Amino acid sequence: MEKPNIKKNDQIELNIEDLSYEGKGVAKVDDFTLFVDNALPGEVVKATILKVAKSYGFAKATEIIKKSPHRVETIDNVYTRTGIAPLSHLEYSEQLKFKQKQVEIDFKKAKLDIKVNPTLGMENPLHYRNKAQVPVRQVDGKLTTGFYRRHSHELVPMENYLIQDPEIDAEIVSVRDILRKYNVRGFDEVNFKGQIRTIMVRRAYYTGEMMVVLVSRVRDISHYKEISAEIMKNKDVKSVYLNINSKKTNVIMGNEMILLAGSPYIDDKLLGHTYRISPRSFYQVNPVQTQNLYQLAIDKAELNGSEKVVDAYSGIGTISLSLAENVKHVTGIEVIEDAVKDAQQNADINKIENADFIVGKTEAVLNDWAKDNRKMDVLMVDPPRKGLANSLIDSIKNLKPRKMVYISCNPATLARDLALLSDTYNIGEANPVDMFPMTNHIECVISLNLK
Numbered sequence: 001m002e003k004p005n006i007k008k009n010d011q012i013e014l015n016i017e018d019l020s021y022e023g024k025g026v027a028k029v030d031d032f033t034l035f036v037d038n039a040l041p042g043e044v045v046k047a048t049i050l051k052v053a054k055s056y057g058f059a060k061a062t063e064i065i066k067k068s069p070h071r072v073e074t075i076d077n078v079y080t081r082t083g084i085a086p087l088s089h090l091e092y093s094e095q096l097k098f099k100q101k102q103v104e105i106d107f108k109k110a111k112l113d114i115k116v117n118p119t120l121g122m123e124n125p126l127h128y129r130n131k132a133q134v135p136v137r138q139v140d141g142k143l144t145t146g147f148y149r150r151h152s153h154e155l156v157p158m159e160n161y162l163i164q165d166p167e168i169d170a171e172i173v174s175v176r177d178i179l180r181k182y183n184v185r186g187f188d189e190v191n192f193k194g195q196i197r198t199i200m201v202r203r204a205y206y207t208g209e210m211m212v213v214l215v216s217r218v219r220d221i222s223h224y225k226e227i228s229a230e231i232m233k234n235k236d237v238k239s240v241y242l243n244i245n246s247k248k249t250n251v252i253m254g255n256e257m258i259l260l261a262g263s264p265y266i267d268d269k270l271l272g273h274t275y276r277i278s279p280r281s282f283y284q285v286n287p288v289q290t291q292n293l294y295q296l297a298i299d300k301a302e303l304n305g306s307e308k309v310v311d312a313y314s315g316i317g318t319i320s321l322s323l324a325e326n327v328k329h330v331t332g333i334e335v336i337e338d339a340v341k342d343a344q345q346n347a348d349i350n351k352i353e354n355a356d357f358i359v360g361k362t363e364a365v366l367n368d369w370a371k372d373n374r375k376m377d378v379l380m381v382d383p384p385r386k387g388l389a390n391s392l393i394d395s396i397k398n399l400k401p402r403k404m405v406y407i408s409c410n411p412a413t414l415a416r417d418l419a420l421l422s423d424t425y426n427i428g429e430a431n432p433v434d435m436f437p438m439t440n441h442i443e444c445v446i447s448l449n450l451k
């Protein structure tokens with residue numbers, strides 16, 4: 001393919017033909033592909049070229065010449081300029097179709113002939129997130145909270161984050177003001193100076209309890225007793241932590257976690273059970289859709305009460321405990337030790353006696369099970385984006401659970417894994433569930449039956 005004669009900062013008119021999996025408009029210049037920020041299929045835009053690589057490039061729309069009927073214009077474009085809500089300019093019903101189609105594309109690429117059902121969406125697709133991690137910087141001499149401009153680490157100051165629980169947004173402003181009052185400085189990434197890098201806030205949807213974690217570059221923050229006492233003046237805040245991250249890294253949290261005030265955890269409820277959540281534990285960010293997702297996964301498992309179930313990648317045990325009453329026994333497997341402790345506590349709190357939890361990598365634990373010829377009837381997997389390890393797929397083929405339910409947050413690795421399992425399993429229909437409205441993230445659940 002020949003590279004067209006375009007270079008950075010050129011202005012160019014483009015016809016947008018498609019939407020990429022990242023939610024960018026796709027345009028062609030001859031055979032060359034450009035990914036265009038803030039542009040929707042069917043639109044004609046004036047764009048500025050941001051970058052030209054070997055076989056593709058990036059641009060951003062600066063003027064919409066012909067508008068898509070699906071463009072939402074009531075939304076402040078700060079949300080498409082930053083990475084917080086990159087699909088917020090697209091009508092919600094179209095977002096749901098886009099996600100369904102994306103799963104279909106990934107399945108087709110993997111040569112899988114699987115029906116993909118319409119995406120299960122939300123009635124109110126805004127302000128759903130129960131967790132925020134916002135970057136903190138020094139802007140015009142003041143500690144400031146906001147979100148990164150796309151393709152950069154430049155902070156765009158923000159107080160309303162559109163997709164977060166409004167109580168969390170308010171708490172971030174309140175913590176920001178307390179830190180300002182004590183002259184705490186925001187992080188300076190360029191010179192590696194300043195103190196607070198990130199504020200993390202979690203708010204339990206059903207109990208209203210909040211946890212605040214201040215992530216600091218330096219170990220010593222003067223006044224942190226007073227600061228945490230002031231944060232605790234909001235009666236909903238049950239827990240305040242200081243996390244030390246003194247490394248030059250994009251990883252948000254460091255290893256050291258110091259409880260400054262209140263309880264080490266907060267409690268929430270899901271499908272009638274209570275859950276204890278520690279600062280490091282994974283906990284689903286969309287509480288309304290989590291219940292729908294879990295219910296769908298449990299329905300797809302078609303349980304009759306006699307099964308031995310393994311819940312792999314179990315986090316704080318939410319799936320295990322949601323289905324425990326429908327099975328003989330469930331074993332959760334999870335690599336983060338604190339999450340396993342939470343899961344064990346959660347079983348006790350909910351008086352569930354037929355669940356246990358193992359610390360370890362799923363691939364290692366199930367490899368041992370396969371060697372020992374231990375049996376299970378149903379395997380639930382809910383892996384991170386990279387999907388299942390190859391060795392795990394081998395162990396599954398040895399263990400031969402009668403049924404599998406795969407919950408995936410990445411359709412590309414889901415398709416890859418299903419293709420590998422398709423010689424041993426018949427694959428059911430896929431159900432995308434919109435866990436992350438206004439973003440390009442796609443969650444999907446599917447069942448597999450042993451041939």
Ligand code: SAH
Nearest residue numbers: 282284313314315334335336361362382384
């Ligand atoms: N099922 C849980 C958690 C899903 S997120 C829920 O719905 O809340 C994925 C989880 O897998 C995280 O808790 C992460 O810590 C864990 N994890 C990541 N890699 C793992 C591995 N190789 N083996 C076991 N757990 C792993």
